[in-house]
Amino acid sequence: MLRNAASQTSRLARGYASTATTTAREPSRFGGIYNVTLIPGDGVGRELTQSVKEVFESLNAPVQWSEYDVSGETNASEPQFLEAVESIKRNKVGLKGILYTPLEANAHNSWNVAMRQSLDIYASVVHCKSLPGFPTRHADVDFAIIRENTEGEYSGLEHQSYPGVVESLKVSTVAKAERIARFAFDFAIKNGRKRVTAVHKANIMKLGDGLFLNTCRRVAKEYEGSGVTFNDMIVDNTAMQLVAKPQQFDVMVMPNLYGNIVSNIGAALVGGPGIVPGVNIGADYALFEPGCRHVGMDIMNTNKANPAAMLFSAAMMLRHLGVSNHADKIAGSVYQVVRDGKVRTADMGGNSNTTDFTHAVIKNL
Missing domain, CATH: 3.40.50.2300 (Response regulator)
Incomplete structure (x- = not known):
């Protein structure tokens, strides 16, 4: 997938200790261990990040996770949200599922947006690319979307100037x-x-x-x-x-x-949100997540979600860290699974589940 997303992004330093749940890793022969903030998110996020964990484990990738169980469904997760933001500030890099944003007028603002604004991760990069072996209506699609992340309509400045009149x-x-x-x-x-x-x-x-x-x-x-x-x-x-x-x-x-x-x-x-990777990046921090920001509440805990987008995003994260060998293995294995066409989740017209896809990726490694 895409190479290191921005030339102006500083090289990532190894993170400090965190109060979050951590998963220890043995040092790999490619260098030291990177502390990376992990936010599984809502909906299918936990299943997708679990897929990444298993693939990283099989490769002995030099990553130690600092995991934060944040949810956007209620205000109750605000302390964990604030801790997760501080963790990203320490570690400089994170992997994230999508946080649910409530629609009610009196609910909290989107924590996805709040995270981008507080960390000034101002550029969203989404890579839309046709996958060999998975034909869609259009062939040879390959473009990158660069999205300004911190202002515009997402500034969150709204008020009701008169009953029935809202100004944004x-x-x-x-x-x-x-x-x-x-x-x-x-x-x-x-x-x-x-x-x-x-x-x-x-x-x-x-x-x-x-x-x-x-x-x-x-x-x-x-x-x-x-x-x-x-x-x-x-x-x-x-x-x-x-x-x-x-x-x-x-x-x-x-x-x-x-x-x-x-x-x-x-x-x-x-081919859908299950195969498009992305990153939110700024001068100091990088937060990797699927590029098409769907929570997938309707299929959560059903083992149906496609982990390809999250795996591609994780591969981009490794490349950003300079661990290109592991990144190429993961991305190449996902490409091979799709190209073979034997293991496909429902969104790609198959009957396989998240676990099947993950195990196929690991087998190809």
Whole structure:
């Protein structure tokens, strides 16, 4: 999958001791042991992270987990949530399932969003790639979605100015638009990509999205001669182009809400949320999680979830840590299981379960 996601991310130091549950690892011949924060999350998250644990165990991967049982369903997990954030600050890297976000107006805000904002993990990277051996409507899809993670509609600034009238503030700043634009171009160069497409709605939101678009255009001029070209596209046209001809996209950069929607479209193009990896990354911290952020409450504890996305995300995490040998083995094994077509979960049209897929990956290792 993708190589180390951002050139500006600092090399990860080994973490300190944690009050969370830890799983000890023997040092591997590839170096020392990394402390990594693990947040299984809600829904199918525990089953998916258990798959990662088993695969890491079979490889003796140099990772010691600091695990936090956080849930977004109630406010009761707030102390664990705060401890998990502090753990990521110590360890610099984490692996996470998706936390449930309640819909009720009086409920707490999304802890997924709160974590990104408090850690300033400002760039979401989602890799949508066709898997050999698993045909979908479109072949040869391979693009990365770079999503600004900390502002826009997700700023969480809402109030009721009058009964029945709610005002939501969409915050757009030059500093964060420039930061995510540079990230996208640096990412493209580092990963051998050829084009960056800025997605916007500047024809209607002339100030907010206009600021984002104009900033991307200005940054693009600084990368002239780098081999990476630039274009822009209105978000509604982007949705149509994605389902009509997704092969035209390479690296896409966009504000928060558009990134959420486009990543779901991208996942559907290549086979669903079970196979799309992702990472939220900033200058100091990296938090890896499936790229299509579905909790899977309807199939939790049924052993039906596809662990491929979480395994791919874990492989990206290992590559980020510099443990590329283990990362390549895991990613290659998942590719082989999919290519063979003998073990497939229900979302991929098969009858196998999470355990079957995990054991097949381990067998290929």
